[in-house]
Amino acid sequence: MTINLGPNLSYILVRRSYILLTMIIVAFAASISTVLFQSVTHNRILTPSLMGFEALFILIQTMIVFFYHGTTSYWLFSLLKFIGESCLLVIFSILLYRWLFSSVHFNLNLVLMIGIVLGTLFRSTANLLQRLLDPNEFSVLQSRLFATFTRAAPELIWFSAVVVSIIGILLWRKRYLFDVLALGRNQAINLGIDYRRSVTSTLLFVSILVAISTALVGPLTFLGLMVANLAYLLSGSYQHRYSLPVAFLLAVIALIGGQLILEYGLNMAGSLSVVLEFIGGIFFIYLVLKRF
Amino acid sequence: MRSAYLYLGIGILIVLSTISLFTGISHLSLATLWSDEEMRDILLISRVPRTLALLLAGSAMSVAGLIMQLLTQNRFVEPSIAGTTQSASLGLLVVMVLAPSAPMIVKMLIASLFAMAGTLLFMLILRKIVLKSALMVPLVGIMLGGVISAITVFAAMYYDLLQSLGAWINGGDFSGVIQGRYELLWLVGGLTLFACWVADRFTVAGLGREFAINVGLNYRQVMLLGLSVIAIISGIVIVVVGALPFLGLIVPNLVSLVMGDNIRKTLPWVCLVGGGLVLLCDIIGRIIRYPFEIPASTILGVFGAMIFLCLLINQSRYAKH
Numbered sequence: 258m259t260i261n262l263g264p265n266l267s268y269i270l271v272r273r274s275y276i277l278l279t280m281i282i283v284a285f286a287a288s289i290s291t292v293l294f295q296s297v298t299h300n301r302i303l304t305p306s307l308m309g310f311e312a313l314f315i316l317i318q319t320m321i322v323f324f325y326h327g328t329t330s331y332w333l334f335s336l337l338k339f340i341g342e343s344c345l346l347v348i349f350s351i352l353l354y355r356w357l358f359s360s361v362h363f364n365l366n367l368v369l370m371i372g373i374v375l376g377t378l379f380r381s382t383a384n385l386l387q388r389l390l391d392p393n394e395f396s397v398l399q400s401r402l403f404a405t406f407t408r409a410a411p412e413l414i415w416f417s418a419v420v421v422s423i424i425g426i427l428l429w430r431k432r433y434l435f436d437v438l439a440l441g442r443n444q445a446i447n448l449g450i451d452y453r454r455s456v457t458s459t460l461l462f463v464s465i466l467v468a469i470s471t472a473l474v475g476p477l478t479f480l481g482l483m484v485a486n487l488a489y490l491l492s493g494s495y496q497h498r499y500s501l502p503v504a505f506l507l508a509v510i511a512l513i514g515g516q517l518i519l520e521y522g523l524n525m526a527g528s529l530s531v532v533l534e535f536i537g538g539i540f541f542i543y544l545v546l547k548r549f
Numbered sequence: 550m551r552s553a554y555l556y557l558g559i560g561i562l563i564v565l566s567t568i569s570l571f572t573g574i575s576h577l578s579l580a581t582l583w584s585d586e587e588m589r590d591i592l593l594i595s596r597v598p599r600t601l602a603l604l605l606a607g608s609a610m611s612v613a614g615l616i617m618q619l620l621t622q623n624r625f626v627e628p629s630i631a632g633t634t635q636s637a638s639l640g641l642l643v644v645m646v647l648a649p650s651a652p653m654i655v656k657m658l659i660a661s662l663f664a665m666a667g668t669l670l671f672m673l674i675l676r677k678i679v680l681k682s683a684l685m686v687p688l689v690g691i692m693l694g695g696v697i698s699a700i701t702v703f704a705a706m707y708y709d710l711l712q713s714l715g716a717w718i719n720g721g722d723f724s725g726v727i728q729g730r731y732e733l734l735w736l737v738g739g740l741t742l743f744a745c746w747v748a749d750r751f752t753v754a755g756l757g758r759e760f761a762i763n764v765g766l767n768y769r770q771v772m773l774l775g776l777s778v779i780a781i782i783s784g785i786v787i788v789v790v791g792a793l794p795f796l797g798l799i800v801p802n803l804v805s806l807v808m809g810d811n812i813r814k815t816l817p818w819v820c821l822v823g824g825g826l827v828l829l830c831d832i833i834g835r836i837i838r839y840p841f842e843i844p845a846s847t848i849l850g851v852f853g854a855m856i857f858l859c860l861l862i863n864q865s866r867y868a869k870h
Contacts, residue, residue, distance in 0.1 A: 274581035283724065370625070373691060374858050388843045410795030478695075531703045537661075538696035544691055546677060 275414060279286065279473055280516070282417050284480075284508035287395035289428065290463045291481030292497070292504050294486070296439040297459050302544060304481045305367060309376030310467045312344050312383070313353075319383040323390060325375055325453040343468040350464045351457060356423070381539060415537040417469045439495060479537020484508040486544065558821045562604075562830025565828045569600045600730040602711060602832050603802030603823040603845070606786050606793065608736040610824025611783040612744050614797015615812060620775045621675060624864075625687040627797030628664075628783045633688055636699040637780075637787040642701050646708050661784025667697060668776055685834050737785050740778055741820060748813045753773060755810075770859065795853025798821060802860055 278479075305311070321342065353375075353518045437445050438455055447454050470477070488504035489495060515529050614627035621631075628634050628778045640663025644656045653722045671693055675686060744751070754761050785792065800823045801815075808815045830852070831845040 364690065367687060370684050371861055373688070373860065374854055374861065376856065377794075378851065378854035381847065381854055383845050385843065385851055388847060389838055446806065531699050531706070535696055535699035535703065538692045538699060541692045542696070544673070544687055545692070546674070 267273055269360070275411060277513070278418060279414055280512045282414070282421050283477070283510050283530065284484075285421055285505055286466040287477060287481040288299075288484045288488070288504035289501060290466035291485040292500055293428075293435060293459050294463050296435050296497070297456050297483055298368075299439065299441055300543075301486055302482070303372070304479075304485070305463055305467045306476060306478045306481060307369065308372035309379055310346075310350055310464065311471045311478075312376040312379035313350060313405070314468055315476065316383040316386075317342055317345050317349065318384045318458040319390075322387045337549075341382075342391045342472070343366065346468045347461055347464040350458050355457070355460075362444075373542070405502075413473065413480060418475060420469060428449045428462060432501065435497040436495070439497075454531035470548050475525055475530070477533060479541065480508060480511065482507070482544075483537050483540050484511060486540075555817065555821075558818070558825075562821060562825050562828070565825055565832070566600050566604070569603065569828055569832055570693070571668075574627070590834065594753050598731045600828070602734050602790060603828045605734040605738045605741075605794045606790050607796065607824040607827030608820035609714050609734075609741045609782045609823075610775075610786055610793050610796045610798035611819045611826075612741050614780045616744060616751055616775045617670055617797065617814070618801055619751045620772060621672070621686060621759065622755060623686045624802060625684065625798070625861075626775075627795070628668075628779060629792060629794050630690045630694065630798065631671045632667045632689050632693040632697050633779060634787060634792050635694040635701065637661070637664040637784045638792070639667075639701045639704075640709065640784070641787060642708075644704055646704070647668045648757035653733060657785050657788045657801050660788050661781045664706045664783045665776060666781035667693075668780055672776070727739065731789060732740075733785055736781050740782055745813075745816050747774065748816055751779055752812050755812075773793055789793075790847060791844075792852050793827065795857060796827065796849060799853055799856045799860070800826060804844055835843055 267536040294305050294308075295301055295303060312398075315458065434450070434455060437448050437450055438452075438459065440448075442452055484498075484504045484507040487507050488500045491507070493502045511533075512529070515532055519532060520531055589758060592858075610628070617631060617633075618624055620657040637660040638662040639658060643663070644651055644659050648655070671690055674689055674693065680824055750766060750771045753766050754768065754775070758768055761771070768860060801819055802817045804815050804822055808818060812819075827845055827849070830848040832844050834848050837843060
């Protein structure tokens with residue numbers, strides 16, 4: 258935050274603290290949502306973004322712009338719209354993934370494959386609709402869908418910060434519940450938990466977090482996967498009171514460190530999401546080769 | 550009986566091609582076609598090459614997918630899932646940076662070389678996981694493709710070529726295909742015919758390495774041959790029209806669901822269905838937002854993903870019983 262401070266101190270500090278705040282929010286959303294998602298699905302390779310959550314969000318955004326022409330510019334940045342979209346996302350994703358997890362007999366590879374193809378389907382459909390859009394509307398939309406940390410609107414950041422803090426407190430109070438959920442369906446029911454309801458509410462939190470992260474900076478496919486797995490490794494424990502905070506800290510370090518390297522090491526030559534994609538992809542292949 | 554169906558298929562293809570010839574902004578009518586010089590030019594310079602390019606690229610990519618599925622013994626791979634297409638784009642970018650004014654043939658050659666290297670890398674990784682799970686193979690391929698395209702995007706951003714590269718990667722756009730820009734695709738057509746000629750060897754190779762060697766097949770040679778065909782087809786199609794997602798995946802699968810696995814029999818069908826599908830997508834893309842055009846690959850992405858999903862879910866049902 259203090260590297261290369263220019264003369265116009267107050268302006269720069271304000272801008273940079275917004276960026277920093279965005280990063281912290283996104284780090285929180287990506288890491289926590291992934292860890293919870295992995296606990297609910299009992300494995301360490303599925304993540305919300307691999308399962309197409311983010312693509313679904315983009316599709317919903319595109320569809321809203323597509324079916325309500327002409328209102329884009331003011332509609333796009335208002336809070337109301339953000340809340341509406343998040344609700345839609347949550348409803349859709351819960352319906353979709355509940356169906357997926359119950360109807361497909363649980364074969365991890367198949368679910369993962371279906372998730373990836375679903376993601377492609379959502380992205381291509383969004384792409385098709387975007388092609389049908391007016392160029393003006395398209396450019397407004399486009400600017401929202403690329404992962405950058407410098408563009409989110411301040412009121413959106415503040416709103417997200419508040420929501421994320423509330424979710425954080427709620428989740429922290431339920432940390433032991435997640436430990437039980439991670440044991441698997443039968444054990445969890447045995448231990449007296451309303452399994453269906455707990456899973457649904459967990460998925461609800463996951464969807465809200467994904468919605469926030471995607472709305473703020475766009476899709477980041479591999480961040481969650483990397484920090485969650487590193488967190489299990491570093492904390493040496495699957496208990497959520499350790500893995501959740503460690504994953505969060507790792508995500509913050511990854512984002513801020515990555516951005517720092519990008520800006521001062523590589524002269525701003527790429528975008529952070531591309532770097533994360535590169536490292537994350539290799540990491541994923543490694544995980545897959547090691548585990549199967 | 551079977552040949553009757555084949556004739557029917559060819560008939561449908563001819564109808565589609567005719568529709569493709571007469572779809573577009575400048576109106577063509579049969580009555581004045583040969584008397585009006587301007588109309589004839591439109592037909593010969595733009596419409597005919599476009600239709601031919603659609604057929605050639607569509608059938609070639611489907612055949613490439615089929616060969617890849619035989620060589621990897623896995624139903625869920627195709628050039629864009631195994632990193633081949635992404636490597637070809639990387640090669641294209643390298644040419645754009647080092648020698649922007651190189652002729653098409655050089656671009657194509659380098660893209661094919663990169664495609665080959667990428668596919669070889671995939672095969673090497675594959676050897677490690679080959680006995681584990683059928684769905685691991687495409688997963689690893691998708692991720693490998695992701696890593697390669699991340700490198701490409703990063704380099705493109707660095708050299709400020711993202712936009713011109715994007716036109717290619719997301720391409721599959723036949724609107725730029727006119728006379729003089731598509732002729733390389735005939736080479737692809739020739740390769741497809743060649744693949745039909747040596748089809749039996751691929752069938753045998755598809756039964757597995759041990760079996761193939763047992764019946765006296767030069768396994769390495771056939772592998773290398775297949776890889777080169779796949780790489781060259783992907784390289785040329787990428788350079789001339791851009792990526793065509795899912796095509797190599799769904800066409801061979803659909804055909805073999807109906808026709809079985811002897812590729813000497815299925816290959817003509819794969820060509821036919823592949824060409825027809827791309828043609829259909831292109832026609833839809835031209836009509837849906839008339840007078841503007843939507844690339845065939847975008848339409849293909851939507852339909853292809855849906856069909857693929859159905860295949861996956863059906864496959865799992867089938868496997869359970």
